[in-house]
Amino acid sequence: MNDGNRTWFVIPVKRFAVAKRRLSPVLDGEERAALARLMFEDVLDVLLQSKAVLGGVAVVTSDKNATSLARSRGAAVVLDRDDNGINAAVRLTIEKIVGEDDGIIVVPSDIPQLTPPAIAAAMQAVASPGTMAIAAAADDGGTNLLGCRLARAIPLRFGRHSFERHCRAATRAGLTVQALHLPELLLDIDRPEDLRSFVALESRTRTQEFLSRLGIRHRLDRREDSLRPAVDCIAAEASS
Numbered sequence: 001m002n003d004g005n006r007t008w009f010v011i012p013v014k015r016f017a018v019a020k021r022r023l024s025p026v027l028d029g030e031e032r033a034a035l036a037r038l039m040f041e042d043v044l045d046v047l048l049q050s051k052a053v054l055g056g057v058a059v060v061t062s063d064k065n066a067t068s069l070a071r072s073r074g075a076a077v078v079l080d081r082d083d084n085g086i087n088a089a090v091r092l093t094i095e096k097i098v099g100e101d102d103g104i105i106v107v108p109s110d111i112p113q114l115t116p117p118a119i120a121a122a123m124q125a126v127a128s129p130g131t132m133a134i135a136a137a138a139d140d141g142g143t144n145l146l147g148c149r150l151a152r153a154i155p156l157r158f159g160r161h162s163f164e165r166h167c168r169a170a171t172r173a174g175l176t177v178q179a180l181h182l183p184e185l186l187l188d189i190d191r192p193e194d195l196r197s198f199v200a201l202e203s204r205t206r207t208q209e210f211l212s213r214l215g216i217r218h219r220l221d222r223r224e225d226s227l228r229p230a231v232d233c234i235a236a237e238a239s240s
Helices: 029-049 064-072 086-097 116-125 162-172 192-201 206-214 216-239
Strands: 007-013 056-061 076-079 103-106 131-136 143-148 176-179
Touching (some): 007 029, 007 086, 029 056, 029 064, 029 116, 029 206, 056 064, 056 086, 064 076, 116 131, 116 143, 131 162, 143 162, 162 176, 192 206, 192 216, 206 216
Parallel strands (some): 007 056, 007 103, 056 076, 131 176
Antiparallel strands (some): 131 143
């Protein structure tokens, strides 16, 4: 699958049926599964639209629907049968399809506002063999993009507060860290408040259309109204 050196964009995809459980206060199980699928499709579409600057796109997943979607659009698929989390999934992808001298850029499937200019910026950032490109998630200090010109040089520390862990590991490995401060890489959709931030972007995505059809702003407003008495009570007790 490798024809000369290339940079692979890798999208780890959790099974849609178990994704985004922290959104359960405003979305039921079927809605969360549909949202996960649509976000993945939005990310995959942007990557495949950027073929001119990419070397390859790979999806690593144990989800049958994600596998079918990826293959139907011409992306490579790595089957993650063990389903041991994102770090293990990316390592599996490197082992299965990434060449010794190939690069890698990992992006999550829950940043549907991703744009081609962000892809181009990431490619430029990893042009140097000794550079690790990284973008932080705004809400929990996680990592919303991680890349390196030599895939096997990259440290894998995905999870909460992983931005700092990745940076420290890269420095220890002798890599120069290049942080990408791009608005389209800041927001990942994990919590109800992330949904409000996303719909405010008014992006032209499947995800935006889906959330608009659900009336997500109204759902979020109703949830906040229902929580307000309890918050006010706690505040009153704290001040008494």
